[in-house]
Each structure stands twice: as C-alpha cells, then as structure tokens.
Amino acid sequence: MDKDEKVRRNRAKTTQRIVEALEEVISERGLEGVGVNRIAEKANVSKVLIYRYFGGMEGLLEYYVKMGKLFPVFTxxxxxxxxxxxxxxxxxxxxxxxxxxxxxxxxxxxxxxxxxxxxxxxxxxxxxxxxxxxxxxxxxxxxxxxxxxxxxxxxxxxxxxxxxxxxxxxxxxxxxxxxxxxxxxxxxxxxxxxxxxxxxxxxxxxxxxxxxxxxxxxxxxxxxx
Structure with a gap:
C-alpha cells in the first residue's frame, strides 16, 4: 500500500468515526446540543481535524445530510x-x-x-x-x-x-x-x-x-x- 492510499484510508476511517459521533450526540442532545468539542471528544479525535475536514460544525452537518443516509442518491x-x-x-x-x-x-x-x-x-x-x-x-x-x-x-x-x-x-x-x-x-x-x-x-x-x-x-x- 502506497503512502497516498494509506492517507486516504485513514481519512475515511476518521471521517466515519466523526460521523458516528455526530449521530450519537444528536440522538442524545438534539441538534441544539451539537458542537465541535463534543463531537471531537466522542470521536476521540482532535477538533482541528473536524475543522480541517469539514470547515466546522455547519460543514460537518451539511456533509452528513448529503452523504445519502437521509435522502437516497440515485445513479x-x-x-x-x-x-x-x-x-x-x-x-x-x-x-x-x-x-x-x-x-x-x-x-x-x-x-x-x-x-x-x-x-x-x-x-x-x-x-x-x-x-x-x-x-x-x-x-x-x-x-x-x-x-x-x-x-x-x-x-x-x-x-x-x-x-x-x-x-x-x-x-x-x-x-x-x-x-x-x-x-x-x-x-x-x-x-x-x-x-x-x-x-x-x-x-x-x-x-x-x-x-x-x-x-x-x-x-x-x-x-x-
């Protein structure tokens, strides 16, 4: 496995952990209870990664809505x-x-x-x-x-x-x-x-x-x- 492929896989795994943490926090506290610090703690990642990957809480939620889990994406x-x-x-x-x-x-x-x-x-x-x-x-x-x-x-x-x-x-x-x-x-x-x-x-x-x-x-x- 080359270095670029390893980076992509690590990013995909981290993204998945962040998304799962987002779902857990929303289920526990509602949309009003979400925040970068809380998501980062739940996902066991640095909050810097959330800003780097998504630009912040708004970007993370937009990514989540558009990833196909709520509304199907048809090819x-x-x-x-x-x-x-x-x-x-x-x-x-x-x-x-x-x-x-x-x-x-x-x-x-x-x-x-x-x-x-x-x-x-x-x-x-x-x-x-x-x-x-x-x-x-x-x-x-x-x-x-x-x-x-x-x-x-x-x-x-x-x-x-x-x-x-x-x-x-x-x-x-x-x-x-x-x-x-x-x-x-x-x-x-x-x-x-x-x-x-x-x-x-x-x-x-x-x-x-x-x-x-x-x-x-x-x-x-x-x-x-």
Missing amino acids: PSLLDQIRPLHESDIARIWYRQVIQTFRHFRTFKAAREILKASVIENDPIAESTAKAQDEEMTRLVSQLSFVSGADTQAISAIVLGAMTYLTIMAQNDRTMISIDLRSEEGWQRIENAIKSIYIALNKSAVQDKEVKLELQSSNMPIAQW
Whole structure:
C-alpha cells in the first residue's frame, strides 16, 4: 500500500468515526446540543481535524445530510431502471419514496432531530442544516418527477412539508385531527392518504394534455428500492 492510499484510508476511517459521533450526540442532545468539542471528544479525535475536514460544525452537518443516509442518491443507471414503464406506475414511484423516506425519519432518532432543523429559528447551524436538507429534497424531487408540464416542486413542497411537520409532531407525542401519530395505526392512515393523493395526481397527469410523462423506452424491469 502506497503512502497516498494509506492517507486516504485513514481519512475515511476518521471521517466515519466523526460521523458516528455526530449521530450519537444528536440522538442524545438534539441538534441544539451539537458542537465541535463534543463531537471531537466522542470521536476521540482532535477538533482541528473536524475543522480541517469539514470547515466546522455547519460543514460537518451539511456533509452528513448529503452523504445519502437521509435522502437516497440515485445513479443515472438506477434512475433508468426506476423510470416508469406504464403511465400508472408514476404514482407508485412517488408514494413509495415518500413513505420510505419518512419511515426512516420516524425510526432513526438522529434523522428526526436533523429534520427539526427546519423549525428552529435564529440558529446558524439549524439554518445551514435546513438549507442542505432543502437542496437534497429538491434534488430528489427533480430526479423522480418523470413529468414535465406540471409544477411538481409546488406539489412536493406541500406533501413533503406536511410529512415533515407530522413527523416532528409525532416525536413530540402530539396528535393531528385526532389521529394518534405515536401509533402504527395512525401512520398507516397517513400513508394510505399519501397513496391516494399520488394516485389521484397520477390520473390527473395522464388526463392533462399539457403534461408529458417520461416513460421507459424499453421493457426494462423497474428496480425495487
């Protein structure tokens, strides 16, 4: 192993330790409790390394949000497989991604705390984290829309914004319209509603002459994700 390769591997291992320490601190103390000193101590590294690798706490959180653990990153080849084969497949692509993404947020405490950045005011770390999340959601919506001629960004803002709010409400043991967001039954109702919304949107897109659907050109099997 040459020197450059050894340096790369050491950096990768150190980065992984820092990321794991970040997750632990966020789970224990919330986003408001993170700090370079605390992360460095948990990861057993010098805080100088965190500044060198990430530029500080904001850079570390941005890296974490964009590394693919919260929002999936699709390669061009995988996107080709995901692309709908039939007109009615688009709804399934949309609702599955929303449901899977927010199930992850509900079951992973560090991810839920990151999600709360969008409602924390007057905090530079929360602001930069929320911005990174928004960029990732924008990328995801753009990759998976498979539609032109419709305002998929505005529609997604409503759905994803609602799911974000409901997920935060669930963490705070709240209800919404008397639906118990702490229960699986409550979330099953929410997920069924998401399916109904996207199925209706899919039908509307098919019927709208101004909207064009981007379907597969060949019978490539749709990927399971």
